[in-house]
Amino acid sequence: MAAPTKPKPSATKSPASPAKKSTQSGGGSSTPSVLQGSTSGKNWFEEGGDASGWKRGGEKWQTLHHNGVIFPPLYEAHKVPLTYDDKDILLPVDCEEVATMFAAMKNTDYAKKEIFQKNFMKSWRRVLKGHAETEHIKHFNKCNFTKMAEHLADQAEIKKAMTGDQKKAAKAERDRLEEPFAFAVVDGRKEKLGNFRVEPPGLFRGRGEHPKMGQLKARIFPEDITINLSEDAEVPQVPDIGDGKKHKWGEVVHKNTVTWLCKWKDSINGEDKCVWLSANSSWKGMSDMAKYEKARKLKDHIAQVRKDYAADMKSSDVARQQKGVTVYLIDRLALRVGGEKDTDEEADTVGCCSLRVEHVKECATENMLHLNFLGKDSIEYDNTTEVIPEVMELIKKFQKKKKPTDNLFDTVQPTVLNDYFHTIMDGLSAKVFRTYNASITLCSELAKTDAQVSQSMKDKKGAEAALYEYYNIANKNVAELCNHQKAASPAHDAAMEKLREKVATMELELKAVKKEKNASKTSQLEKRIDKAKEDMEMKDRLKNVSLGTSKINYNDPRITVAWCKRHDVPIHKPFPKTLLSKFSWAMAIEPEFKF
DNA sequence: AGCACCACTTAGGAGGCAAAAT
DNA sequence: ATTTTGCCTCCTAAGTGGTGCT
Numbered sequence A: 001m002a003a004p005t006k007p008k009p010s011a012t013k014s015p016a017s018p019a020k021k022s023t024q025s026g027g028g029s030s031t032p033s034v035l036q037g038s039t040s041g042k043n044w045f046e047e048g049g050d051a052s053g054w055k056r057g058g059e060k061w062q063t064l065h066h067n068g069v070i071f072p073p074l075y076e077a078h079k080v081p082l083t084y085d086d087k088d089i090l091l092p093v094d095c096e097e098v099a100t101m102f103a104a105m106k107n108t109d110y111a112k113k114e115i116f117q118k119n120f121m122k123s124w125r126r127v128l129k130g131h132a133e134t135e136h137i138k139h140f141n142k143c144n145f146t147k148m149a150e151h152l153a154d155q156a157e158i159k160k161a162m163t164g165d166q167k168k169a170a171k172a173e174r175d176r177l178e179e180p181f182a183f184a185v186v187d188g189r190k191e192k193l194g195n196f197r198v199e200p201p202g203l204f205r206g207r208g209e210h211p212k213m214g215q216l217k218a219r220i221f222p223e224d225i226t227i228n229l230s231e232d233a234e235v236p237q238v239p240d241i242g243d244g245k246k247h248k249w250g251e252v253v254h255k256n257t258v259t260w261l262c263k264w265k266d267s268i269n270g271e272d273k274c275v276w277l278s279a280n281s282s283w284k285g286m287s288d289m290a291k292y293e294k295a296r297k298l299k300d301h302i303a304q305v306r307k308d309y310a311a312d313m314k315s316s317d318v319a320r321q322q323k324g325v326t327v328y329l330i331d332r333l334a335l336r337v338g339g340e341k342d343t344d345e346e347a348d349t350v351g352c353c354s355l356r357v358e359h360v361k362e363c364a365t366e367n368m369l370h371l372n373f374l375g376k377d378s379i380e381y382d383n384t385t386e387v388i389p390e391v392m393e394l395i396k397k398f399q400k401k402k403k404p405t406d407n408l409f410d411t412v413q414p415t416v417l418n419d420y421f422h423t424i425m426d427g428l429s430a431k432v433f434r435t436y437n438a439s440i441t442l443c444s445e446l447a448k449t450d451a452q453v454s455q456s457m458k459d460k461k462g463a464e465a466a467l468y469e470y471y472n473i474a475n476k477n478v479a480e481l482c483n484h485q486k487a488a489s490p491a492h493d494a495a496m497e498k499l500r501e502k503v504a505t506m507e508l509e510l511k512a513v514k515k516e517k518n519a520s521k522t523s524q525l526e527k528r529i530d531k532a533k534e535d536m537e538m539k540d541r542l543k544n545v546s547l548g549t550s551k552i553n554y555n556d557p558r559i560t561v562a563w564c565k566r567h568d569v570p571i572h573k574p575f576p577k578t579l580l581s582k583f584s585w586a587m588a589i590e591p592e593f594k595f
Numbered sequence B: 001a002g003c004a005c006c007a008c009t010t011a012g013g014a015g016g017c018a019a020a021a022t
Numbered sequence C: 001a002t003t004t005t006g007c008c009t010c011c012t013a014a015g016t017g018g019t020g021c022t
Helices: A017-024 A093-105 A114-128 A146-160 A164-182 A282-300 A302-314 A318-333 A389-399 A414-424 A430-456 A463-481 A492-515 A519-541 A548-553 A557-567 A577-582
Strands: A082-084 A087-089 A183-186 A189-192 A226-228 A251-253 A262-265 A272-275 A360-362 A368-374 A380-386
Touching: A082 A146, A093 A114, A093 A146, A164 A183, A189 A282, A282 A302, A282 A430, A282 A577, A302 A318, A302 A389, A302 A414, A318 A389, A318 A414, A318 A430, A360 A389, A368 A389, A414 A430, A430 A463, A430 A557, A463 A519, A463 A548, A463 A557, A492 A519, A548 A577
Parallel strands: A226 A251
Antiparallel strands: A082 A087, A183 A189, A226 A262, A262 A272, A360 A368, A368 A380
């Protein structure tokens, strides 16, 4: 089984050396951190340990050592001109930098949008105004970035033309330089970082109709960075970022109740960007296990929740009715809770509590409700589903005397629901229902296949592939429940057409074979045709379903591990390398495990 | 009660690479 | 041998939810 952290024998000394003293003293303080006792070299989950010590706001570490962050290189001028009003202009380097960002995106959908162009111009103008020779560049329509775009294409071509060996060598060299930044030492354990590169400056690409798309995201300097490590740790040297200036860290703190190593403020939304450990670290693993254990606990309380919302809907109090319906939707449709958003600053997306009158419609068919709205990441939720009559009646009532753009549930905010959920179960919040629903769906879907599979598949050729197909269907059902989507590949339609042609050819062949009255050949071919048709249907259904998101974030990995053990499916089929390592805590589960 | 702030999880897309198909 | 496909990793945006302050 893959250990979550494989110490590389070839690892450079730093940052491992300063942690030695804490390793010897097993943490070195009388107050244990969540992982204290892990100095035996075993993983946290191998010591009969669980994740119950994992708490937000709780102590996370005794000692924390790391080397800070890597900064992106400063911009280097290419001196390819901008064409403005049909005249070539060589831009000062700071103006050229921003212009080049646009040139790089010239042919994307973003760059064709008016808001993007407007925001870009506003950001760029601030730089252009700083120079007498560029002050006159004011109108986007007079700007032609073609020469810069061609230059970038040439550069890409050169890079692409490198041989495989050259690419490998370049990558190895990069890895060597970055290795010291790629790991931290937490209470004496070496742990991999998830990210350690400061985000480079660029034009903001929001999702959907984001009002800030195209704005310049500013370059981050050491002064913007807060470093978090233990007091006994050496503060990492501020790297030479190449501008010849002496830089300092913004702040150095020693907060051991948090798990971020570095952070800075993003210039677009003023939000914190953090450096965290990677998904296969002990911290993330414990947090993950705690999440699934909490979701499993909900099984013992779900009946109460359902009883409560049935009663709430019968109440004459509108606030209670609205609470009842929203909890119903969160429970039955696995909707996100939907906090308030500021549409001047963010894309207009909604979740359960922020649904508007316009997002919900009664269908002609009785008790069928049609929901259509943009959710997280501006992904469309479009679902027609049966609801209980009470829900339909109440929704119609909440819509009365309201404009399409009014909130459907004007008395419920996420806090109202979460305050209620806290009374049901410790730590229960709206998002737990998504985890619960996803995992219990996967578990029951896979259980369904257990019986079929054991009878019809065992000992047959191709059993493993067929089994794995069952798994994928179960996974797909969860993804559809959670509305996890992806853009269909641009080649999808063409690929489907090809498959159709293939089937048509086989069908012609079948006719010929039938004429020959070759029975064994006939039945063979029929099977092949059926299989090809099935594959085609599946491919089409999955064209914009994303299986990865539920696998990574919602499905208790123990369900998958147990199922693989029951059916002798190699675990690397559903969990390739990185997932195996992320879920290492789940590998020892017994085959009978039920979520 | 409402809000700002903070910590952390969840999310899809881009791009690179390797396996599969031709 | 070359093209196509599909998978994986990286990137960073976009959510949720808790806390503490006014």
